[in-house]
Amino acid sequence: MSERAVCFPGARQRERGGIIFTMELLERETSLQELATALRDAAAGEGRVALVSGEAGIGKTTLVERFTREHRASSRVLWGACDALFTPRPLGPLHDMAAQIKGNLPTLLSSDANRTALFSAVLAELQTRPTIAVFEDVHWADEATLDLLKFLGRRVTRTTALIVLTYRDDELGPQHPLRTVLGDMATSHAVRRVALSSLSEKAVRSLVGDRAIDPIALHRQTAGNPFFVTEVLSSAEGGLPATVRDAVLARAARLSPSAPWPCCKPPPSSARASSPGCFQKSRARRRWPPRSAWRLACW
Numbered sequence: 124m125s126e127r128a129v130c131f132p133g134a135r136q137r138e139r140g141g142i143i144f145t146m147e148l149l150e151r152e153t154s155l156q157e158l159a160t161a162l163r164d165a166a167a168g169e170g171r172v173a174l175v176s177g178e179a180g181i182g183k184t185t186l187v188e189r190f191t192r193e194h195r196a197s198s199r200v201l202w203g204a205c206d207a208l209f210t211p212r213p214l215g216p217l218h219d220m221a222a223q224i225k226g227n228l229p230t231l232l233s234s235d236a237n238r239t240a241l242f243s244a245v246l247a248e249l250q251t252r253p254t255i256a257v258f259e260d261v262h263w264a265d266e267a268t269l270d271l272l273k274f275l276g277r278r279v280t281r282t283t284a285l286i287v288l289t290y291r292d293d294e295l296g297p298q299h300p301l302r303t304v305l306g307d308m309a310t311s312h313a314v315r316r317v318a319l320s321s322l323s324e325k326a327v328r329s330l331v332g333d334r335a336i337d338p339i340a341l342h343r344q345t346a347g348n349p350f351f352v353t354e355v356l357s358s359a360e361g362g363l364p365a366t367v368r369d370a371v372l373a374r375a376a377r378l379s380p381s382a383p384w385p386c387c388k389p390p391p392s393s394a395r396a397s398s399p400g401c402f403q404k405s406r407a408r409r410r411w412p413p414r415s416a417w418r419l420a421c422w
């Protein structure tokens with residue numbers, strides 16, 4: 124399979140005439156190397172946990188997808204996602220993974236086996252061969268999944284697995300349940316942190332290419348958030364794409380009603396995009412919205 128690095132904003136991979144064209148992954152070489160080193164340790168018998176963090180749209184999924192694609196030949200890849208459901212499904216990501224595994228894990232999961240037996244079966248599964256087990260978006264993890272992660276985090280060095288957790292670090296308030304899991308892992312020598320940062324002006328310039336768009340203004344407006352940059356570039360309409368507006372407003376909707384906007388009542392969604400003052404004062408007191416979303420909302 125041949126692979127060429129060309130950029131398709133908004134899409135990670137497309138096929139044309141049997142050739143896979145892959146989106147150019149900018150400024151993530153160090154992160155890929157850190158993950159590769161952790162995987163080498165794991166394959167040698169000292170399992171690792173990699174914490175891949177950053178704001179929404181910073182490129183966590185894209186990075187991990189690229190990493191797993193590069194190492195698929197030497198490691199089994201298991202992928203499970205947490206979802207922002209109104210009724211969380213217990214052990215959601217494990218159900219995803221079980222569908223990719225043979226053996227007794229799927230049976231245990233579908234029966235009423237107790238949690239200890241189930242967690243032990245997962246651990247045993249991660250001892251059988253080099254594995255990359257990705258738990259996506261654990262800021263949305265249900266409580267049972269958080270327990271599983273605690274259990275695995277304390278035992279991972281006895282496996283040949285690299286457990287990758289992705290999460291939005293700017294959505295973790297002090298009381299967020301994931302905090303206790305991260306706290307437990309804080310002192311573990313098995314943990315590797317891969318914090319993703321915004322794209323530089325140079326990277327944004329390269330994504331803009333020969334389009335008639337000012338890369339400096341786009342970088343300033345998006346704060347280098349890859350999702351916002353690529354959505355704006357792929358928008359045929361010009362201006363603020365609906366995908367971006369929806370992403371910003373969806374996050375606003377998740378704010379707790381008990382934590383009102385400090386400077387004023389939450390403005391109606393249509394007004395939020397045009398009330399920078401309100402956003403600005405709110406931002407001073409909380410970590411949301413991220414710099415990039417705020418700037419775009421004020422577009």
Ligand SMILES: Nc1ncnc2c1ncn2[C@@H]1O[C@H](COP(=O)(O)OP(=O)(O)OP(=O)(O)O)[C@@H](O)[C@H]1O
Pocket residue numbers: 131132133134135146147148149150151177178179180181182183184185186291349350351353
């Ligand atoms: N390093 C990069 N270089 C260029 N474009 C990128 C890069 N990383 C991500 N992108 C683009 O940004 C988009 C958003 O990335 P991605 O979905 O991986 O973000 P995320 O951090 O997983 O967001 P979320 O928290 O919402 O899941 C991708 O579809 C891709 O087009």
Ligand SMILES: [Mg+2]
Pocket residue numbers: 183184185
């Ligand atoms: Mg993602």
